[in-house]
Amino acid sequence: MGVTILLSYPVPENKTGPQTVDLLIKRIGALGAVQSGQFLVDCETFSSGPTMGGPPRTVHVLHNSEQPAAVFALLESPGPPPKTVPLVADGLFDLLMLKMSSIYASKKQTRMEARGTRFEIADFLVKIGTVTMSSNFKGVLVEVEYRPCFIAGNCWELMREFMQSFLGSVVQNTPPPYFQVHNRLNDVYQPLDTIQQYLDHFASYRKVAGL
Amino acid sequence: MNVELDALNEALKAVSSLRSCVGNFFLSLSQGVRSEHGEDHRETKYILELQDLVAEISSNMRKVEQTCSSIPLPPDGQINLGNTAHLAHETTQDRQALYSELVGSYKWTDKLHEISNITFGFLAQNVMKRSYNSYLNSSGMNAKRRRLTPSCHNVPISSVETVITAIDRQYQDMNMNVYRPHPSNCHNLQIQVSLGRILRAVISFRGMMIEWVKVKAYNEEFQTDNGQLGQLDLWTNSRHHVFRKITENANAAMLHFYSPTLPDLAVRSFMTWLHSFRSLFTDTCRRCGNHLLCAMPPTWRDFRTLEAFHEDCKP
């Protein structure tokens, strides 16, 4: 897959979430983008109970409609140093998590979802969607993928120009923190990078909600 | 005759705008009061909208009448349709549709004629012939005596490989693998080029002559699925618009650099040109200074200066 950048689009004070999404859809349509289906990324978080011993551990399980056969699991290891252990498995992993419910319990109230519409314009794939946490509206996310390029450092300037053309000053002039923190600017982009970016955004929405 | 046609065209335009505003009127009528009319005085707003539409209809109606009166009537009181007029007298049901089809095919042949004329003129200016002879003939020399057989397709494979190895060594970020799809054929050679982590290309040679170029993304495969060793897929297009465009331009470049007398220089020039795409996603257009135009990066490289241009910005 090509380099993907995920941005949170702030909802203006006098507007609702759906109105903001409509506005962005109108702008991307004006650039000549064509609608091509829907998308969904969901995230469920599990934490270990006392039976495991030691400090509680957290596992995030994510699905992305772009990779329908895969399940992404990210285990937060408390460390030291703290790090995240990623795992990509097939659909059976969901059943495995159910079987382990005595060890890892799902925090149902923090289940997050980003869903919305896909658009295509030349080699760009744009997804505009709303984020909900247990069906409460949390914000608007915009995902932009440039499919022919696999090195973020090579196409950041080009993608920035494209994103600023319909998102305006919301787009910073430097690559998003994800690429800098994890030093991913010169590596081949992987589906897991997209998942990590979603998880980062979901985590910040949760933080705002105080969970 | 022309004045007549213009008037007729005007009248037809007027009729179609009349039809469209009548259509709008009925559309609005069938939808009734809508959410755009807001909460207060919605009925009044709706009625005002309908009145506007009716006013528009009557102004269009007036226009139709005006333009109709300005059409000069042919002297015999009839517009001459030639032989096709007889088609209207056809009584058999299934032949009555013939007239519109006839008009359609007439327009089509007319357009075909026009386009082929343009194409002919264009091709006459740009000589794309790969044979050396035509140049000699056109310069008025005795063709029979001076004919040189172009031989670059006849170069033994080993010397082609030498040239390719030399080019491969010249560029650090461009790797080349040589394949021989038909070991019994001593003139056919394919090379797969990887340019940085940007693109891959397959180039098919006949002797020292480039026959075919295909460009794809860095992660798109050229190896065929049927597992035949040394067989590259020359035909499948890239999934991405940008590499399909570059394939087109690469084929133009291959023809541009072709030289029957200095075949290895042609190959070198082509490779230098292809190497300039290492900065495909970072280059800005020389003319407009932007990365993107119509959501596409600059896919054109000048043959001489290698400067980057968008498809629509190229000189």
Ligand SMILES: [Zn+2]
């Ligand atoms: Zn340009």
